[in-house]
């Protein structure tokens with residue numbers, strides 16, 4: 741499944757396999773799959789995730805700043821647009837239907853687990869180059885792509901079908917593939933074809949693993965409204 745999101749992602753995922761499993765098979769995810777997740781926890785998670793996506797969009801905007809080619813800029817801009825114009829729309833729509841206005845959403849008090857994750861990603865970008873930033877961004881993008889695909893085929897309930905459909909859908913899956921290509925090309929450009937032999941590779945894998953662990957913390961936070 742992971743190979744469709746590029747060579748580097750598959751290797752990073754493998755190097756963080758334990759954390760990756762904890763992230764993509766978390767109890768929150770399983771609750772979305774069988775519909776057992778409480779509505780209260782889901783709406784609490786969505787509110788936090790809306791705030792998450794604001795900062796995540798800022799991090800992708802930083803990827804535009806850190807780009808070295810027009811192609812990299814285009815890929816980063818496309819992701820900013822997908823986040824702001826499409827993914828956040830899911831949150832606005834579901835919350836509106838539940839009586840939570842966009843204003844209320846924007847005013848959500850950020851939980852510590854949320855703050856830790858997004859500021860870790862932003863810091864990776866502020867103090868590093870595009871590779872450091874992409875290593876921190878990739879678990880978020882591709883993890884939900886993988887979760888969406890699995891849940892679309894395994895879900896035993898329709899309760900969270902909208903959410904699952906967004907991440908299993910063509911638009912989101914294409915975005916994952918595009919980020920996989922961006923990551924592969926950015927690595928090759930800066931570290932060469934054998935990028936895994938670069939002294940930077942272990943650190944990039946570590947950044948990927950830390951971001952994956954922060955995803956686990958985010959799900960856990962979702963379970964405790």
Ligand SMILES: Cc1ncc(CN)c(N)n1
Nearest residue numbers: 789792793880881884958
């Ligand atoms: C915490 C988190 N991680 C990933 C995604 C998918 N972009 C998200 N919406 N929220």
